Amino acid sequence: MNDKKILLETIFNKTGIYITTKNDCRLISQLIANEKVGFLSESTLYRFFLYHKHTNKPYKNTYNVLAKFCGYPDWNTFLKYYDSNYLFNEPKFLNNAIDTVIKSFVVNENFKPLIDIFDTLDEESYKTREFYGVKTFMNFQKTNSFPKFIKEFGRHHFVRQILIESLFDPYHRMNGYAESIEFYMNATDKNSNDYIRDLVFTQAVLFRHYYLTSNPKAVEYGKKLFEDPCWEASIDQLHVFPQTRFMAYKFWYLKIKNSSNIQLKAYSEYFKNWILKEIEKKDTLHELNIMYHTTKEVLSDLKFNELNSEIKLLFETKISSRYNHALEFDKLYNPNGITSILPL
Secondary structure (H helix, E strand, O other), X not given: OOHHHHHHHHXXXXXXXXXXXXXXXXXXXXXXXXXXXXXXXXXXXXXXXOOOOOOOOOOHHHHHHHHHHOOOOOHHXXXXXXXXXXXXXXXXXXXXXXXXXXXXXXXXXXXXHHHHHHHOOOOOOHHHHHHHHHHHHHHHOOOOXXXXXXXXXXXXXXXXXXXXHHOOOOOOOOOOHHHHHHHHHHOOOOOOOOHHHHHHHHHHHHHHXXXXXXXXXXXXXXXXXXXXXXXXXXXXXXXXXXXXXXHHHHHHHHHHOOOOHHHHHHHHXXXXXXXXXXXXXXXXXXXXXXXXXXXXXXXXXXXXXXXXXXXXXXHHHHHHHHHOOOOOHHHOOOOOHHHHOOOO
């Protein structure tokens, strides 16, 4: 193993400077000083990397400072990370390596190779696909290019199922996220068996976003979502999450429409009966948790405290009978898309 060559490449990956001149040594010396991991002079770095006639062995401190500058606690740890037998079994290194590759594709808007990676994951487990999805999400957060990516590849199955649906971000932490959801919606195949599901998903998440940000577009998306009778007839065929979103978000739409207290009371009774029936059907904590947090968000926002308490009791009763003990539902982890992995 050529220690100096590995150090040169590692420093280049960190700084973009490949040391070939005395001026490079000066720049790296200053960067090391700025990070306060020790001090190596320009001449020390020159002798270490470039002056090949120098036969004296460098001080151990030189190795340790360079290792710290590269992100390792000491030189021995650095060597371990760059020993192949160690590397191939080291999760942190592999994690960083994958992240570096994805970051390069995202930052340079080189999207096709990224899609090629997604294509290789078709037969992998859901958790593996989720892992790559999270890495992709985190790197797109640092750019403004997510809408452009979705506009170009919004029909791709991995992009749809993992990046947009499974890892949906209710907090819109990515630049242009609402626009990206609209591009996803535009890419929805009208002949697909999932057409209604995808349409309800996009209309609901956009309606929620525009309502919570007091954007007039909330009326437009609410009307699409709640005034088309054919959609409501299809709701029972959907997964519990879009079902619950549709049913709970209707409270917000009724508020926007300035509905009367009689209308709100009637829908409250209807909703309570609906959610009671759905709770009785569900056996997994995950599904119950999705329903609870989605409902709680809406009722808390509207200050429907009495209805909120009544519905919470329904969940607690189900949990007590299913798991033989009571759980504090408020403290359960919110399973809402990306927030199950990257909470605020």
